[in-house]
Amino acid sequence: MEDFFLYSAVVLTIIIAIPLIRVVKGPSVFDRILATNAIATKTIVLICLIGFLFGRIDMFIDITLAYAVLGFVGSLAIAKYIESPRTRRN
Template sequence: MESFFVGATVALVGIILLPFYRVIRGPTVFDRLLAIGAMGAKTVGLVCMFGFLYGRFYMFADIALAYATLNFIAGIAVAKYFSRERSAEK
């Protein structure tokens, strides 16, 4: 089971890094933000996997929950920022 977790974690890192192409090349700024948000959401899973790898899951669960909520706050803040940019242009 140990080697399975290591392999799954490595695969998950690869999956998380895939949308980075969209962060660099994305035609609009919203594509970049969406890709960053998706990477952040998957990172919650990565934190939980790390918790299992280190055998101290009850500690990493708190970190994962905090990361999930902060990722949500970051998404809302960015969306709010771009709403304001538009209304400032008018």
């Protein structure tokens, strides 16, 4: 079972690279934000898998929750910045 989680973690790491291309080459800011959120979601699962592999799932769940909250607040801050009237072009 441990091998399955190890292989899953490797595959998940490879899958994280796919939205990374969208973050770098994204045609718009919104595409980049969505890709960043996709990377954050996959990273949360990856952290949980690593916690299981190290046998310290309780500690890694706390790290994962903090990471999820920071990602959510960061997305809200970026969305608020984009929506503000100072950044709009006339």
